[in-house]
Amino acid sequence: MTQTSETTSYKDIKRTVLSRIRSGDWGPDSLLPNEQDLAAEFSCTRTTVNRALRELADEGYLERRRKAGTRVLSAPQRQARFTIPMVRDEVEALGGTYRYALVSSARENAPDWLAARLALRTGQPVMHVRCMHFSGNTPFQYEDRWIVVDSVPQVMQADFSQIGPNEWLIQTVPFTNVELTFLASRADAMVAGFLDVPEGEPVFTGERITWLEGQPVTFAKMYFAAGYRMTTQF
Template sequence: MTQSSDTTSYRDIKETVLARIRSGEWQPDSLLPNEQELAVEFSCTRTTVNRALRELADEGYLERRRKAGTRVLSAPQRQARFTIPMVRDEVEAMGGTYRYALVSSGVEPAPDWLRARLALTSDQSVMHVRCMHFNGNTPFQYEDRWIVIDSVPQVADADFAAIGPNEWLIQTVPFTNVELSFLASRADKTVAGFLDLPVGEPVFTGERITWLEGQPVTFAKMYFAAGYRMTTQF
């Protein structure tokens, strides 16, 4: 047989299932009918039901286990997906003009706290790059970054006056793992100076560690200008 305008699509099934959960017809923790039964109800194949339920499980509404069946999650673990944009895109999406400026860059032995953080040996050195991202002439983000030279030897030839370290890294080395944190920190004299705010002011701060197949690649601290908020809708 073939699909036609009256077949039930996996989208319809997703909608219906969600509606039933929301209406309370299918209570939290309760078991759904199995795929075969739903296929009969929706007059479609099990394949189609499978896709619908699989996606709903991915989205955090359902929990599925072989033999045990599919159940409604009591506290829907809806996952907020924050797309981590490049600073340039973020500024331009706000309708601003992105501008980048290098503050300093140079090779140094990895400081102790960084060695500990990235599991480096005592003789490894790092490229330390500090830079600013502007929206027009307004400071947008101050970035303090360390790049592990052993993991990215090409970094010796990079010209961070011309291109930001993040953009350079993205087009130069792939990565396999990322750890990303956000916190509220207090502006020290350096950060306050670059972001043009009083010392001690709260600063929304991100930390990012990137690995390639177990090798640490880079550690970055990103300090956002006053009033920054990270927002998502879902």
């Protein structure tokens, strides 16, 4: 048989399964019928059911194990997907005009805390770049970044006066792994100065570590201006 306008689509199945979960028809921890039976119920092939259930599992509603079957997750491990935008895009999306300014850029030796964080040898050479991102004339983000010279030798020739280190890295070095952390920190004198807020002010802060195939590439600390909110919907 072939696909007509009356064909059951995997999207229909997803919808139906979700509504049965929500209605309590298939309660938490309960076992769903197997793919064959569902295929029979929806009069479609197992392939189609498989796709629907696989996607629902990806989205955190179901847990699937061979032989054990498919069950409803009791505490739906809903996952929020934050798209990590580049500062420029974020500023422009908020209706501002993006402006970048380099604060300093120098070759240094990795301090202890950084070496520990990135699993470097103490004193291994790193490029230390500090810069500002503005929305119009308002400070938006202060960025404090270290780039591992041994992993990215080209960084010694890079000119960060016009282009930000993040944009430079993205178009220069690929990465395979990222660790992202968010926290609330207190503005020290320097950060307060750059962001134009009182010293001691709470600052939404992000830390990002990037690796390429196990090699540490960069560590960045991003201090957001007062009032910054990171939002997502799902």
